[in-house]
Amino acid sequence: MISFSQVTKRYPGGHEALSSVNLTIEQGELVFLIGHSGAGKSTLLKLIAAIERPTSGALTVSGQNISRLSHRAVPYLRRNIGLVFQDHKLLFDRNVIENVVLPLDIAGFDRREALKRARAVIDKVGLLNREKANPISLSGGEQQRLCIARALVSRPALLLADEPTGNLDAGYAADIMAMFRDFHQVGTTLVIATHDDRAITALGGRILRLEHGKVEEVTA
Amino acid sequence: MISWMRHQKHALTSALRRLRAQPVATLLTALAMGVAISLPSGLYLMLDNLNRLAGDLPAQPEISLFLDAGISPAQNQAIAARLKQPDIAQARHVPKDEALAALSSAQDLSDITAGLTENPLPDAWVVRPKAHTREELTRISEILEKLPGVAETHLDSQWAERLQAALGIGRTGVWMLAGLFAIALVAISGNAIRAQVLVRRDEIQVSRLIGATDRYIRRPFIYLGALQGLLGGLAAGGVLALAGWQLQPPVEHLANLYGSAFRLLPPSSSEIAVVLGLTTLFGWLGAWISVTRALRQVESTR
Numbered sequence: 001m002i003s004f005s006q007v008t009k010r011y012p013g014g015h016e017a018l019s020s021v022n023l024t025i026e027q028g029e030l031v032f033l034i035g036h037s038g039a040g041k042s043t044l045l046k047l048i049a050a051i052e053r054p055t056s057g058a059l060t061v062s063g064q065n066i067s068r069l070s071h072r073a074v075p076y077l078r079r080n081i082g083l084v085f086q087d088h089k090l091l092f093d094r095n096v097i098e099n100v101v102l103p104l105d106i107a108g109f110d111r112r113e114a115l116k117r118a119r120a121v122i123d124k125v126g127l128l129n130r131e132k133a134n135p136i137s138l139s140g141g142e143q144q145r146l147c148i149a150r151a152l153v154s155r156p157a158l159l160l161a162d163e164p165t166g167n168l169d170a171g172y173a174a175d176i177m178a179m180f181r182d183f184h185q186v187g188t189t190l191v192i193a194t195h196d197d198r199a200i201t202a203l204g205g206r207i208l209r210l211e212h213g214k215v216e217e218v219t220a
Numbered sequence: 221m222i223s224w225m226r227h228q229k230h231a232l233t234s235a236l237r238r239l240r241a242q243p244v245a246t247l248l249t250a251l252a253m254g255v256a257i258s259l260p261s262g263l264y265l266m267l268d269n270l271n272r273l274a275g276d277l278p279a280q281p282e283i284s285l286f287l288d289a290g291i292s293p294a295q296n297q298a299i300a301a302r303l304k305q306p307d308i309a310q311a312r313h314v315p316k317d318e319a320l321a322a323l324s325s326a327q328d329l330s331d332i333t334a335g336l337t338e339n340p341l342p343d344a345w346v347v348r349p350k351a352h353t354r355e356e357l358t359r360i361s362e363i364l365e366k367l368p369g370v371a372e373t374h375l376d377s378q379w380a381e382r383l384q385a386a387l388g389i390g391r392t393g394v395w396m397l398a399g400l401f402a403i404a405l406v407a408i409s410g411n412a413i414r415a416q417v418l419v420r421r422d423e424i425q426v427s428r429l430i431g432a433t434d435r436y437i438r439r440p441f442i443y444l445g446a447l448q449g450l451l452g453g454l455a456a457g458g459v460l461a462l463a464g465w466q467l468q469p470p471v472e473h474l475a476n477l478y479g480s481a482f483r484l485l486p487p488s489s490s491e492i493a494v495v496l497g498l499t500t501l502f503g504w505l506g507a508w509i510s511v512t513r514a515l516r517q518v519e520s521t522r
Contacts, residue, residue, distance in 0.1 A: 079430075089426050
């Protein structure tokens with residue numbers, strides 16, 4: 001599904017976020033990225049979603065070479081990837097269901113079919129009674145669940161989450177992690193960057209530690 | 221194909237929603253465009269009406285050929301033969317008796333003509349050459365004047381010709397103005413859309429992250445520009461209708477003073493359609509340029 005081979009990412013200014021990373025993630029895996037902030041977790045996720053391009057090395061995602069991916073092909077790659085952000089990146093000029101339906105609109109779905117699917121996903125994350133609410137009126141945990149609903153509505157094979165529980169208290173964080181476990185069980189590949197040790201032990205899965213731009217496997 | 225249609229519909233409804241969400245900004249932009257468009261189209265209408273007024277006058281230049289009183293039948297035949305040549309479109313012989321009769325009845329001068337012991341008018345030809353340019357007409361007039369038996373030639377309709385020339389300049393001016401204001405229209409539309417893109421920065425960035433193509437992002441803005449241009453065209457129509465409504469009574473009054481039935485005519489529906497089409501097109505163009513540029517900026521500051 002994802003394969004890094006000698007991937008280096010250097011930002012303008014010389015900071016090397018990733019140094020010669022070798023890594024393979026199979027389809028259906030649940031992977032946690034841990035490490036202190038600035039260790040390169042976000043960079044790794046951004047490379048997978050083609051938000052950043054590797055400075056050198058080969059990176060393939062779903063059979064596509066990210067280093068050589070044309071600007072025009074990027075949107076189609078991203079439609080197969082669900083992204084969950086720490087800051088949610090919700091749109092506050094529209095209600096909950098319109099936020100969730102956006103990826104389906106972009107993909108050109110029939111409006112009625114799109115609304116049906118969006119409602120199903122909103123139900124799954126437990127926000128069905130807030131369907132018409134503006135996201136700004138939601139709590140932090142609810143906003144995060146809304147962000148997850150938007151990431152999942154197009155049924156991506158791969159879900160990338162960057163600190164999904166970063167700003168949440170323990171109760172909400174456990175909820176969200178339980179949700180991720182459910183997606184893992186139906187076959188979605190998940191890569192979750194977190195520093196939240198509580199969650200990891202509860203879920204099992206593969207753990208990768210990032211330190212100074214290097215990746216190492218952590219055996220529990 | 222179906223999803224393409226869906227995208228178009230989605231972009232159109234989203235553009236309409238944005239227009240409705242900011243009625244004041246929409247109205248102001250439409251007014252700015254409307255005023256800009258109403259100048260060249262108003263001038264065009266004015267020229268159109270003047271042209272109609274001038275069209276009632278003999279714009280076709282004519283040469284009058286007055287013959288010597290003692291002209292011989294041979295000379296008469298030679299002149300008639302010359303006037304059958306291909307550079308002459310039409311020639312009409314006016315015998316002096318007919319001319320006198322026309323003068324008496326037309327100008328109501330029967331009292332004066334009745335007192336004449338003999339007809340003072342010469343025989344004449346009224347000649348309409350094929351040529352239209354001033355030089356050609358003068359040349360033909362000079363040739364005819366040198367024919368034996370011709371006393372004098374007279375080139376008519378000079379002022380109608382001058383009016384046509386002036387209208388020609390006016391028409392060129394309309395096109396130049398129209399070109400300038402088309403550029404202004406593109407600039408107004410581009411500016412309005414640029415502001416829209418900046419306001420919607422977050423939406424653009426999020427849409428990109430979840431797989432929107434540039435075309436998808438651009439589309440609602442381009443529809444917005446086209447709709448804005450259409451509204452501008454309608455606003456121009458409103459401005460001109462208002463101006464026409466104000467001008468009609470004084471123009472009618474003036475025409476009545478000259479004993480003319482001249483009235484201002486509104487533009488034809490096809491002219492209106494062309495103006496609306498062009499404003500829509502230029503609104504679209506401005507939006508396209510602006511959004512393409514702005515998207516590049518949003519991308520580089522990701």
